[in-house]
Amino acid sequence: MYKFMKKKEDKDTRRKFLKNSFALGAAALATGSGVALAHKDELSESAGGKTEKIKVLTTEGKVVEIERPINECKIDPCTPPTGDAARQGIPGRSFVMVIDLARCKNARKCIEGCQEGHNLSPDQEWLKVYLMKDNPEGEPYWFPRQCFHCDNPPCVKVCPVGATFKRQDNLVLVDDNRCIGCKFCVVACPYSVRIFNWEKPPESDVPLEEYSPEVSLPAQTGTVSKCDFCADRSRVGKLPYCASSCPMGAIYFGDKNEDTVSNGSDTVRFSEIIKERAGYRYREELGTKPNVYYLPPVNRMFDYESGLGDLPEAKQEVYDKIRYSKNGK
Amino acid sequence: MSTININIKDFSHNLETPSKKWYLWVAVLAIISLFGMYALIRQMIDGQIITGMRDNAVWGIYTANFVFFMGLSYAGALISCASQLLRIKWTKPLMRMAELLTVSSLIVGAPFILFCLGRLDRIHYLFMYGRIQSPITWDVIAISTDLVFCIAFLYFTHIRDFAKLRDYPDLKVAKWRKKMYTFLALGYKGTPEQKKYLHQAHDIMAAIIIPTAIIAYSLLSLLFSMSLRPGWHSTIFAPYFVVTAGYSGLALLIVIMWIYRKNRKLEAYITNLHFNYFGFGLILLTFIYAYFTFSEYLTDWYNQTKTFNLLLDKFFEFDQFAWLSLFHIVFAFIVPVIVLGFPWLRSINSVTLVSLFIVIALWVKRYLIVVPTLETPYIPIQDIRPEYVNYSVSWVEWALSLSGITVMILIFTVASKIAPIIPVSEVIDAQNLEKPKLLFKTKGE
Numbered sequence: 001m002y003k004f005m006k007k008k009e010d011k012d013t014r015r016k017f018l019k020n021s022f023a024l025g026a027a028a029l030a031t032g033s034g035v036a037l038a039h040k041d042e043l044s045e046s047a048g049g050k051t052e053k054i055k056v057l058t059t060e061g062k063v064v065e066i067e068r069p070i071n072e073c074k075i076d077p078c079t080p081p082t083g084d085a086a087r088q089g090i091p092g093r094s095f096v097m098v099i100d101l102a103r104c105k106n107a108r109k110c111i112e113g114c115q116e117g118h119n120l121s122p123d124q125e126w127l128k129v130y131l132m133k134d135n136p137e138g139e140p141y142w143f144p145r146q147c148f149h150c151d152n153p154p155c156v157k158v159c160p161v162g163a164t165f166k167r168q169d170n171l172v173l174v175d176d177n178r179c180i181g182c183k184f185c186v187v188a189c190p191y192s193v194r195i196f197n198w199e200k201p202p203e204s205d206v207p208l209e210e211y212s213p214e215v216s217l218p219a220q221t222g223t224v225s226k227c228d229f230c231a232d233r234s235r236v237g238k239l240p241y242c243a244s245s246c247p248m249g250a251i252y253f254g255d256k257n258e259d260t261v262s263n264g265s266d267t268v269r270f271s272e273i274i275k276e277r278a279g280y281r282y283r284e285e286l287g288t289k290p291n292v293y294y295l296p297p298v299n300r301m302f303d304y305e306s307g308l309g310d311l312p313e314a315k316q317e318v319y320d321k322i323r324y325s326k327n328g329k
Numbered sequence: 330m331s332t333i334n335i336n337i338k339d340f341s342h343n344l345e346t347p348s349k350k351w352y353l354w355v356a357v358l359a360i361i362s363l364f365g366m367y368a369l370i371r372q373m374i375d376g377q378i379i380t381g382m383r384d385n386a387v388w389g390i391y392t393a394n395f396v397f398f399m400g401l402s403y404a405g406a407l408i409s410c411a412s413q414l415l416r417i418k419w420t421k422p423l424m425r426m427a428e429l430l431t432v433s434s435l436i437v438g439a440p441f442i443l444f445c446l447g448r449l450d451r452i453h454y455l456f457m458y459g460r461i462q463s464p465i466t467w468d469v470i471a472i473s474t475d476l477v478f479c480i481a482f483l484y485f486t487h488i489r490d491f492a493k494l495r496d497y498p499d500l501k502v503a504k505w506r507k508k509m510y511t512f513l514a515l516g517y518k519g520t521p522e523q524k525k526y527l528h529q530a531h532d533i534m535a536a537i538i539i540p541t542a543i544i545a546y547s548l549l550s551l552l553f554s555m556s557l558r559p560g561w562h563s564t565i566f567a568p569y570f571v572v573t574a575g576y577s578g579l580a581l582l583i584v585i586m587w588i589y590r591k592n593r594k595l596e597a598y599i600t601n602l603h604f605n606y607f608g609f610g611l612i613l614l615t616f617i618y619a620y621f622t623f624s625e626y627l628t629d630w631y632n633q634t635k636t637f638n639l640l641l642d643k644f645f646e647f648d649q650f651a652w653l654s655l656f657h658i659v660f661a662f663i664v665p666v667i668v669l670g671f672p673w674l675r676s677i678n679s680v681t682l683v684s685l686f687i688v689i690a691l692w693v694k695r696y697l698i699v700v701p702t703l704e705t706p707y708i709p710i711q712d713i714r715p716e717y718v719n720y721s722v723s724w725v726e727w728a729l730s731l732s733g734i735t736v737m738i739l740i741f742t743v744a745s746k747i748a749p750i751i752p753v754s755e756v757i758d759a760q761n762l763e764k765p766k767l768l769f770k771t772k773g774e
Contacts, residue, residue, distance in 0.1 A: 123714075128711075130708055130711055131711065145708065154556070154557055157462055157463070157555075158462075158463050158464060158465070158556070159460065159463055160455055160459060160460055160463040160465035160466050160469075161451075161454045161455060161457075161458040161459065162458050162460050163454075163458075178451075178454065178458065179447075179448065179451075180446050180448045180451045180452065180454050180455065181377075181446050181447020181448040181451075182442075182445060182446055182447075182465060183387040183388065183445065183447070184463070184464075184465055184552075186384070186387045187387060187388065187556050188556045188557070190557040190558070190706070190707050191706075191707065191708060192384075192385065192706045192707070192710075194384075195384045196377070196383075196384055196387055196447065197376070197447070198376055198377050198378040198382075198383065199375070199376045199377075199378035200376060220448075221376045221447070222376055222377065222446075222447025222448045223447055223448060224447075283707065286557055288557075312713065314713040315713045318711050318713060319711075
């Protein structure tokens with residue numbers, strides 16, 4: 001198990017467990033007692049490991065509390081694959097993200113969660129929150145942008161050594177053991193997603209031998225890194241760091257094949273939410289076919305100005321230019 | 330051209346044991362080049378944090394230099410190969426300079442793309458895991474092919490001169506150099522058969538190099554135009570790059586001609602006529618280049634798309650790129666047209682000076698292709714760290730760029746010590762050069 005994961009997840013209460021497990025976990029809990037008990041029998045044999053107390057409904061209609069071990073592993077194998085095995089992808093999965101722009105207020109917790117989880121320096125942001133204004137009359141809104149894990153990724157096309165690749169579970173990952181640092185992918189990405197390790201990255205607990213493109217740790221000088229959709233966390237039934245750390249629940253993550261996305265507290269049908277809320281993909285016209293969908297910032301929960309906060313003057317100026325822009329200038 | 334009385338003897342003093350001044354010159358060049366080496370080692374140890382490149386402008390003057398030097402090589406190749414195939418006599422004395430320009434700028438230019446690599450220690454991955462879908466792989470293949478062909482051609486044109494030097498008894502050079510000439514002449518004695526084969530080899534190489542160079546330089550442009558970026562994503566880029574390359578290369582060839590003419594007192598071989606004819610070429614290329622530049626920017630400007638407009642605005646803002654674009658416009662378009670357009674302004678010196686400024690202006694142009702586009706992504710940068718918003722060149726990049734120039738000069742200095750800078754045998758041959766073969770004949774001929 002990876003230390004950096006444990007750090008955040010030591011106190012696993014039921015509530016937190018629910019929050020962190022998306023569709024698959026939630027669905028298992030919702031089924032009847034028979035399933036839950038059978039589950040217990042099965043797992044009690046595997047000695048050791050953490051346990052938790054859960055409430056289940058018996059056939060008599062009673063609610064009883066039982067103890068059961070936490071089955072952390074949701075996808076076999078639980079440990080992220082290393083080397084060329086990481087290029088295959090998790091069979092049957094089709095990861096997708098939905099970002100509800102109506103809920104984002106630039107709390108920046110997603111960025112912090114991502115940076116902590118991926119051991120990034122404060123200078124490096126895999127996830128950026130931009131202030132956008134679509135037209136001179138429009139109201140500005142906050143726009144979190146991580147890697148879109150495109151189905152037609154311009155970055156993958158241009159890589160001269162195949163260090164970045166597309167997997168069958170939708171992920172676009174970078175193999176830092178392969179990357180030669182030509183930065184062509186950084187240039188090719190129309191969304192400025194990729195970042196470069198210009199200097200020695202912060203020390204990581206993960207040894208180089210255990211490097212997996214799914215975990216992106218340890219980072220290496222002179223290579224490219226970017227959002228990896230936290231595939232390793234999916235394996236243990238957790239949401240990506242950004243989704244689980246967003247206090248507004250603006251980021252939904254899930255599986256297109258299961259047609260469910262979850263923000264931790266809410267699990268919804270992917271197809272329905274996209275239809276109902278007029279979900280769109282950023283710059284559809286570029287033909288990159290992203291796997292991140294946005295729900296337009298209508299009926300907002302927050303005023304965008306609440307996200308301006310105590311910003312340094314320079315940042316304020318940048319935002320002012322956007323806020324008071326006319327005709328895109 | 331009237332007959333030139335040319336003999337290997339006239340150049341022997343240039344080839345004989347070098348003077349102290351020559352050694353000093355080489356030492357200065359070598360020290361600057363080694364300083365560039367030091368900068369590269371520092372970059373490999375400390376990481377690219379010591380360059381001016383950051384996210385957004387992830388490429389900088391390394392890429393600009395790469396494009397620039399590659400471009401210089403193109404003109405040399407085209408001029409020397411075309412005049413070989415077309416049996417043009419008057420260009421013969423300049424051929425070695427043109428070929429040296431091609432080879433030296435290829436040798437200097439190609440590594441610049443490697444300096445961009447964050448992991449220079451993994452360079453062999455390009456061959457181990459090479460993917461043919463990537464424009465970088467296309468470049469690797471095209472440039473290495475081009476380099477091999479150009480070196481071969483350069484060598485073929487040297488063989489007869491090496492034989493002459495081997496057979497010249499009064500040449501006062503060290504023994505190892507005599508041995509070297511003997512070896513490099515490959516036993517060339519000037520028999521009719523040898524002559525025929527060598528001539529054929531020249532023709533074949535020349536015929537191969539022209540398309541190779543065009544392909545190599547077109548592929549170079551695809552490095553940019555294959556990216557979904559305003560200012561780069563343009564269908565005109567490949568021919569535009571080829572024209573720019575020819576323009577900068579011809580300009581530098583004029584500068585090199587001028588330097589050798591003065592330095593080696595070659596007025597008898599590099600004449601007014603050469604500067605005149607190349608002046609014609611230069612003004613022609615100025616207009617073609619202007620035409621391409623105009624087409625490129627007009628098309629995008631007319632539609633007023635948002636991101637391209639942001640990019641275009643930067644060319645007019647003096648805290649952005651306005652000074653550089655002004656310099657480029659003045660010295661790549663206006664000054665050449667004025668100086669070459671008015672008879673009383675034309676002279677060997679003025680043509681050379683204009684050429685020098687064209688070379689610099691076209692380097693600036695490469696910078697203006699690479700950097701502003703990178704600083705203008707689709708989602709406008711909202712970063713407040715100045716180095717992430719605007720690229721600035723660090724000492725490491727300047728040192729390596731400077732050493733690129735010195736290495737190129739060094740190659741010229743050493744090469745013109747090994748063999749005469751005027752291809753003696755070719756110039757002699759040119760005087761009784763056979764007419765170009767006819768493809769077909771009509772009645773009555």
